[in-house]
Amino acid sequence: MDCLLKHMVDMTGHRDHHMLDLSVSAAVQELAAAARVRVLTLASSGGKQLLRPRAVIGAGGQARLEEPYEGAAGEPLAALPELQACLAARAASAARPGPDGGGILWLPLWIGERADTCLEITHPAPLLDATMHTIAGVVSVYRNFQNLLDYSERDSLTGLLNRKTFDDQLARMLQSTDAPEPSLPDRPERRQPHADQRQWLAVIDVDHFKRVNDRFGHLYGDEVLILIANLLQSSFRAHDRVFRFGGEEFVVLLRSSTLENAWKIIERFRTSVEAHHFPQVGQVTVSVGFVALSASEPPVAILGHADQALYYAKANGRNRACHYEQLVAEGLLQAAASNDTVEFF
Numbered sequence: 001m002d003c004l005l006k007h008m009v010d011m012t013g014h015r016d017h018h019m020l021d022l023s024v025s026a027a028v029q030e031l032a033a034a035a036r037v038r039v040l041t042l043a044s045s046g047g048k049q050l051l052r053p054r055a056v057i058g059a060g061g062q063a064r065l066e067e068p069y070e071g072a073a074g075e076p077l078a079a080l081p082e083l084q085a086c087l088a089a090r091a092a093s094a095a096r097p098g099p100d101g102g103g104i105l106w107l108p109l110w111i112g113e114r115a116d117t118c119l120e121i122t123h124p125a126p127l128l129d130a131t132m133h134t135i136a137g138v139v140s141v142y143r144n145f146q147n148l149l150d151y152s153e154r155d156s157l158t159g160l161l162n163r164k165t166f167d168d169q170l171a172r173m174l175q176s177t178d179a180p181e182p183s184l185p186d187r188p189e190r191r192q193p194h195a196d197q198r199q200w201l202a203v204i205d206v207d208h209f210k211r212v213n214d215r216f217g218h219l220y221g222d223e224v225l226i227l228i229a230n231l232l233q234s235s236f237r238a239h240d241r242v243f244r245f246g247g248e249e250f251v252v253l254l255r256s257s258t259l260e261n262a263w264k265i266i267e268r269f270r271t272s273v274e275a276h277h278f279p280q281v282g283q284v285t286v287s288v289g290f291v292a293l294s295a296s297e298p299p300v301a302i303l304g305h306a307d308q309a310l311y312y313a314k315a316n317g318r319n320r321a322c323h324y325e326q327l328v329a330e331g332l333l334q335a336a337a338s339n340d341t342v343e344f345f
């Protein structure tokens with residue numbers, strides 16, 4: 001009981017999804033005496049259902065986060081037919097028996113009709129009913145707490161991450177920027193990220209949005225923001241982070257991408273907005289400024305550089321994306337001092 005209470009206190013003391021994932025995996029590993037526990041994201045990409053590990057812990061080890069990287073689409077759900085059938089039937093759990101009464105247990109976290117997260121418990125011995133009962137309780141607390149965190153981290157109009165969570169997420173990305181990839185002895189198949197891959201920050205602003213509000217009213221303006229948020233979510237990958245920064249301004253943190261791919265992804269989003277028919281309003285466009293993250297620069301300077309590139313895009317025709325370093329290299333922008341920010345509202 002003491003052990004359970006200790007884990008509950010630890011889990012509910014966090015205000016961060018990653019720490020919560022680490023806590024729940026440590027709790028379940030200890031309670032189930034598991035050989036391995038993984039927290040998995042259930043995602044779909046290109047019509048395929050995928051599993052992406054978020055956190056993992058082995059027996060006697062420390063829980064650690066699994067950092068996503070470009071090219072890591074995820075593990076195909078089809079490789080785990082028991083879990084696939086469980087998700088299709090909206091069932092509470094799936095199991096694959098192993099030797100000596102051990103096996104693998106999957107516990108999807110259902111929120112209504114959706115399960116975005118699943119716990120995977122590899123246990124060498126049978127799980128007693130009492131243990132199963134305790135784990136089910138821990139998983140329910142985890143799900144409720146995840147919900148609460150989601151609520152406090154999200155913008156109520158668009159459902160995107162809010163400004164408040166940006167600083168944390170940027171600090172986390174900056175920490176992993178320029179840091180050497182940890183060696184993973186238990187995952188020898190893991191591909192190392194390409195040397196050209198960087199992390200990127202893009203600031204996106206709706207063009208002439210005031211005109212939309214003035215002509216069609218705020219309700220239609222709000223609808224445009226919601227539709228743009230949807231286009232953002234479908235254009236960027238699950239491990240990128242998309243924020244509504246306020247008003248008609250959005251920020252994206254793009255993980256591990258080459259400059260060429262960052263251009264492609266950002267252009268794909270910009271052209272998808274341009275091609276979208278917004279009910280009543282018709283065509284809407286966006287301008288984008290983006291910059292590579294560098295651990296040696298303070299967040300305010302990085303944001304300032306992306307803002308400068310956005311300002312350039314606004315001043316030079318709108319409906320375009322501009323890359324800060326390229327503008328500086330071409331002499332079109334002056335490299336700004338680190339405490340510079342550009343205001344255009």
Ligand SMILES: Nc1nc2c(ncn2[C@@H]2O[C@H](COP(=O)(O)OP(=O)(O)OP(=O)(O)O)[C@@H](O)[C@H]2O)c(=O)[nH]1
Nearest residue numbers: 205206207208209210211213218221222247248345
């Ligand atoms: N409907 C709606 N409008 C908002 C919201 N937040 C800010 N706005 C409006 O967004 C508009 C921003 O206008 P401006 O800053 O002048 O910029 P703009 O018209 O987009 O022009 P450029 O950025 O120069 O292309 C203002 O009219 C704000 O009232 C919101 O949540 N909903």
